[in-house]
Amino acid sequence: MASRRRTYSSGSDASDRFISINERPVDDISLEFFYKSHTITLLIVIISGLIYFAFTRDENESIQSNIQAGLVAMVFFFLIISIMAFPNGPFTRPHPAVWRIVFGLSILYMLLLLFIIFQDYRTVRSMFEWLFPELKNFTIDMDKGEWGEKCDDLSLSRLWESIDFFCFAHFAGWAMKTLLVRHYGILWTISVMWEITEIAFSHLLPNFIECWWDAIILDVLLCNGFGIWFGMQVCHLMEMRYYNWESIKDIQTTTGKLKRAVLQFTPESWTAMRWLDPACTYMRFLAVSQLVVFWQLSELNTFFLKHIFQMPPSHPLVFIRIFLLGAMSAPTIRQYYSYVTDPRCKRVGTQCWVYGLCMCIESLICIKFGADIFQHTQIRNIILWILVQAAMSVMCVYVCVTYHRWQRRRQIKKDDSVDDETEVEEKVNSYIQSLPRKTVTLSTPEDEDSDDEGEDAASKVPRRRKNHHHLRRGNRLDQ
Template identity: 35%
Template sequence: MAKPESKKSSTLAFVGKPVAEEQVTNGPAEPPVSGAAHEPGVKAKPGKRSTESEVFDDGTNTFFWRAHTLTVLFILTCALVYVTLLEETPQDTAYNTKRGIVASILVFLCFGVTQAKDGPFSRPHPAYWRFWLCVSVVYELFLIFILFQTVQDGRLFMKYIDPKLGVPLPERDYGGNCLIYDPGNTTDPFHNIWDKMDGFVPAHFLGWYIKTLMIRDWWMCMIISVMFEFLEYSLEHQLPNFSECWWDHWIMDVLVCNGLGIYCGMKALSWLSMKPYQWQGLWNIPTYKGKIKRIAFQFTPYSWVKFEWRPASNLRRWLAVLGIIFMFLLAELNTFYLKFVLWMPPEHYLVLLRLVFFVNVGGVAMREIYDFMDDPKFHKKLGQQAWIVAAITVTEFLIVVKYDPHTIMLPIPFFITQCWILGIVLILTWTLWRFFIRDITLRYKETRRRKQEGSAERERPPGNGSKTPVTSGRSKLNGNTDPLRHRKS
């Protein structure tokens, strides 16, 4: 993901050495400076984070980067004039209602893409991220509308989107026979493994690769991955497709799919944090090979910021990291519960569109959360994309609670409840020790040490402050260090 630009830089992006060399340097960049993107030869501004990469930009600002507000307004007006004067309105109420809703959404998107505030990312174009911000607002409004309907009307409304929806669908159970090698099946004794190898296996890998690029921290990704498997164990009495074999949980998911995705994501993060960021305008590159590279690197970050979460540094960051993990897990659970209560099959395109939506908005939200945590003096309020993503996650959960409270309120088995209570107690105990008891103890020891030093200073006899005995000049010249003897008067 990219870091915010301090200015609109160039038509496209080219990373590498000077244009005449026509190559990209993938080795270690120059040491990061405390500053934002700047012109070559210009010193960075003080006070910025040292985790920001150094960026060189020739400052090219072309037609590609302009907002084109008048052009968009003219095209929008022409379309509305055509519908009003030249097109005959069909005598179909349902069709006209759908088309009117779609037209209203498109007008709002046109406004947002040209007028909304820029976010922290600028590649491939700031308008791309403004578009997804507006899609977030539309999706939240849709969720609010569904939330205010009855359960029957809400599911019936889904039929207006797709007539195939609104029908109860059985959930697939991934448990059952958990033998890795089934000797009873002479044709294919490994049939249990092949049955689990569906389209969700590459989806798991790709999903965790992208999540790693969002979070940019190995241990947080692993904690979320393992915690979600514990949630599946805990909630398999509510959703049948949470019931999986032990090797499906820990080998297929955690080690193979999630682990491999996290590993590849960390390798990509390492490459992005080490390579230099040197940008030149497309028309300033003399060769076609350089122009092609320039176009390709337009879809890479403008610069890079390494996330250093440091959850144990203070209580505020610790609570923020716990909140991030909680919201991630809640958003993951909403994926399964929403399709369960709204009767959407797992392979439906709406489920896929929701995942694509979170892929595009999640990275921006995580960057805004990190900026808000790491630099609260400059980022005094939570970013707009992070705010709307949090609202979406909470609204989705409220829809699940309203549409199927019976499933949500199914009692959790007693031994699972004991495990979760033990985990919560351990977290609370560590929090109290780390940020309260430990700090109080350290302050008490420091105060006691200062008091002892002050008492020793007061008890020291006057005139004995110097530890080196005074010697006569003659003794020093003769090499004798005996103290100077006072003569009698």
């Protein structure tokens, strides 16, 4: 008898959870025009535009101009296809088309990285110089500054002189990261770990060398700390907000319509993230540790790519990559969070998968083209860095779990007026056992068959097939 494997049907709860993070449907449609399909109209418009530019553009210009025009057209048409074919992701505001474009850009970035990894250094450098001729006259030695000098000179005037545009960038970046992660423990762990990462790799990247007060006071406490605090305050405000969206067609005043149009660029709802709780399993511990490591890897790639391919910190390519990864991070973290914490979510989202692949390819590019730099690697520093990463991850998980357990004990004492420690502990343990857990079960098809045959028919709960017409891929904005 052929073995059979238990799978989830299209109407299963697991399928629902994956759809909600990978292709979330639009529940509240205010203006149907923007959510109806306009594929024929779009096809006519883009063909008309293509005919116009193809026959009116002067092809006698430089070959560089012709190639750039062709690349722009190729990217534009790929993004049009992205709007029509790619999934929405976990967000629908301001419009699903925005997040389909983000996913399309991430695919293009992944393909570009795959192309680069099969080239030699001179070819890649020539590509950048062809796109940005000003890079021909720039070398990484021109970016040298006063790193780690006069560290004993600590005064208010010295601190004030050290505040520049990048301090504001640190603050804004950490505020955005906080809006995505929404957990004090994980954010502070990443913040402190990044300073340790800078110390571990300072012998390879000179701009990682900085004074102790620059790392502790300016970076961790002021820029990162205030960014985390500000982001968490925004998160608390969004959690307390009452979300009841009124259709713009039902609003009578012009001011009200404009206000509703602006609010379209705000979240439809807000979910409080609970990365860690008293019932954390080893899988969630590994997942949170993996998040910290990938975060460090993504940040390291930024500095290594800039250093290896010799670009100034203010170059447009550096900012384009940062903004692109920032846009990719929003759906990526949401999909990763659902996969880690929701037992019903059995697959990771496509945007998260692509983001992870991009980070790995970037690291391979750094290793391949930065071989001369990595020859000077101090193995002891890297080993210590890995050990500290593991220790900090364990400490973060332990402290957070202990805090949540203590918080639950205090809530039980307050709500139930229980003073007996034994009774409080029993209620805490009962609460922990009731929490859903993300587990991994390894079984063979034969085991599943035996489980099915051994179940009592009276105890089987019939699985009701749900109506998925509202979860099907909705109408696309194709113009």
